[in-house]
Amino acid sequence: MSRYFTPALAALEPYVPGEQPKMQNLIKLNTNENPYPPAPGVAAAVAGAAENLRLYSDLGCTALKSAIAEKYDVLPENILCGNGSDENLMLAIRAFCDGGRPLAFADVTYGFYPVWCDLFGIPKHVVPLADDFTLDPAAYCGLGMTAVIANPNAPTGRWLPPAALEPILQADPDHVLIVDEAYVDFCDEAFGNASCVPLTKKYDNLLVVQTFSKSRSMAGARLGFCVGNAALIADLDRVKFSLNPYNVNSLTQAAGAAAIADEAYFAQTTAAIRAARRWTADMLGDLGLAVLPSQANFVFAKTPKMGGADLYKALRARGILVRHFAAPRTKDWLRITIGTPEQMQALATALREILA
Numbered sequence: 463m464s465r466y467f468t469p470a471l472a473a474l475e476p477y478v479p480g481e482q483p484k485m486q487n488l489i490k491l492n493t494n495e496n497p498y499p500p501a502p503g504v505a506a507a508v509a510g511a512a513e514n515l516r517l518y519s520d521l522g523c524t525a526l527k528s529a530i531a532e533k534y535d536v537l538p539e540n541i542l543c544g545n546g547s548d549e550n551l552m553l554a555i556r557a558f559c560d561g562g563r564p565l566a567f568a569d570v571t572y573g574f575y576p577v578w579c580d581l582f583g584i585p586k587h588v589v590p591l592a593d594d595f596t597l598d599p600a601a602y603c604g605l606g607m608t609a610v611i612a613n614p615n616a617p618t619g620r621w622l623p624p625a626a627l628e629p630i631l632q633a634d635p636d637h638v639l640i641v642d643e644a645y646v647d648f649c650d651e652a653f654g655n656a657s658c659v660p661l662t663k664k665y666d667n668l669l670v671v672q673t674f675s676k677s678r679s680m681a682g683a684r685l686g687f688c689v690g691n692a693a694l695i696a697d698l699d700r701v702k703f704s705l706n707p708y709n710v711n712s713l714t715q716a717a718g719a720a721a722i723a724d725e726a727y728f729a730q731t732t733a734a735i736r737a738a739r740r741w742t743a744d745m746l747g748d749l750g751l752a753v754l755p756s757q758a759n760f761v762f763a764k765t766p767k768m769g770g771a772d773l774y775k776a777l778r779a780r781g782i783l784v785r786h787f788a789a790p791r792t793k794d795w796l797r798i799t800i801g802t803p804e805q806m807q808a809l810a811t812a813l814r815e816i817l818a
């Protein structure tokens with residue numbers, strides 16, 4: 463820290479993303495990236511858009527927003543696109559919280575929520591999950607503050623149906639509930655529409671945040687979108703235009719529209735992840751690990767044989783990178799991204815060796 467750094471941020475602990483090592487042949491199961499490439503049409507769309515890089519990107523993401531609106535059965539005015547869902551979450555927290563308006567979130571959830579609070583001087587209200595990492599919606603009813611819930615949650619993978627979150631929206635109509643649906647596209651199809659997006663038509667205090675990073679294999683493109691009542695979206699737009707109007711570059715806008723257009727590829731790749739998730743959970747169970755039921759593209763698992771940090775190291779020594787969170791409630795666990803069937807086979811082989 464230089465002597466010029468503002469003392470107001472001296473205590474800020476930045477978010478720590480998963481490692482992005484450049485090692486060859488590493489099986490990378492630590493940041494919930496999709497093992498499959500983006501839809502085949504994405505590369506051509508990006509190449510086409512490159513011809514116009516001379517120009518600023520479309521401020522309103524018009525074509526992309528129309529494509530998203532059509533897919534999710536809402537209007538373009540209900541959508542805001544962002545530089546990853548991280549930006550949309552940041553805009554929402556900036557818009558709906560301040561020094562006197564805290565943000566509520568779980569004790570075991572996405573690690574970026576407390577960082578934004580610290581950055582903006584927003585008080586944090588931490589709501590502990592139950593011992594089995596389930597979230598009780600009743601704990602959020604009538605809190606009287608903005609709340610953010612990751613659903614499915616990370617790093618646990620646990621998910622609640624939209625109807626279970628509805629009482630929160632009803633109990634506190636004067637505060638916004640942000641539902642972070644980074645992983646919702648991986649929910650089992652048996653649940654039907656797992657997203658809270660349809661509820662945005664019924665509740666003007668609901669903001670749903672989604673991303674192209676995971677289910678659409680575009681983490682590097684930095685594209686997210688949120689869906690909500692037009693007035694909420696206009697609030698976010700006010701903040702966006704005060705911060706970074708050209709937040710989504712033109713290559714990414716083109717890539718996003720091409721990805722949305724390919725329903726078949728999306729169905730095929732998300733189905734492959736679900737199938738590999740089922741296989742992985744069974745495999746881990748057979749090896750004696752405890753595995754939380756996951757609706758995401760990762761599983762949260764632990765073994766009684768060794769701590770999470772040791773298992774992380776043993777897997778890393780065998781070229782497999784997973785995520786370990788050293789906090790007291792998560793230190794025994796590992797979050798393992800679901801990759802291809804071959805990568806999951808390699809994980810099984812490594813675990814058999816380590817646990818033998």
Ligand SMILES: *Cc1c(COP(=O)(O)O)cnc(C)c1O
Pocket residue numbers: 494545546547548549572612615616642644672673674675681684685686
């Ligand atoms: C990955 C992730 C995000 C961020 O996604 P980007 O769109 O890549 O910024 C947001 N929330 C949760 C819970 C995530 O796991």
